[in-house]
Amino acid sequence: MKELVERLMALGLTETQAYQSIDAVKEFAKEKFPIFSGALDKLFDKYGPKTAEPDEDYLA
Numbered sequence: 001m002k003e004l005v006e007r008l009m010a011l012g013l014t015e016t017q018a019y020q021s022i023d024a025v026k027e028f029a030k031e032k033f034p035i036f037s038g039a040l041d042k043l044f045d046k047y048g049p050k051t052a053e054p055d056e057d058y059l060a
């Protein structure tokens with residue numbers, strides 16, 4: 001995941017924007033292929049940022 005983040009940052013995104021972009025792709029894939037939702041969560045969580053900022057959904 002770090003390599004993907006670095007590639008996105010090389011395109012001009014900040015690190016936060018890169019992770020947000022990856023999350024958008026994950027959510028899109030989950031919507032289109034709901035049968036793989038759990039697998040996608042596990043994959044992205046495993047390779048996601050280790051010190052993620054709190055999600056706004058958790059604050060609501």
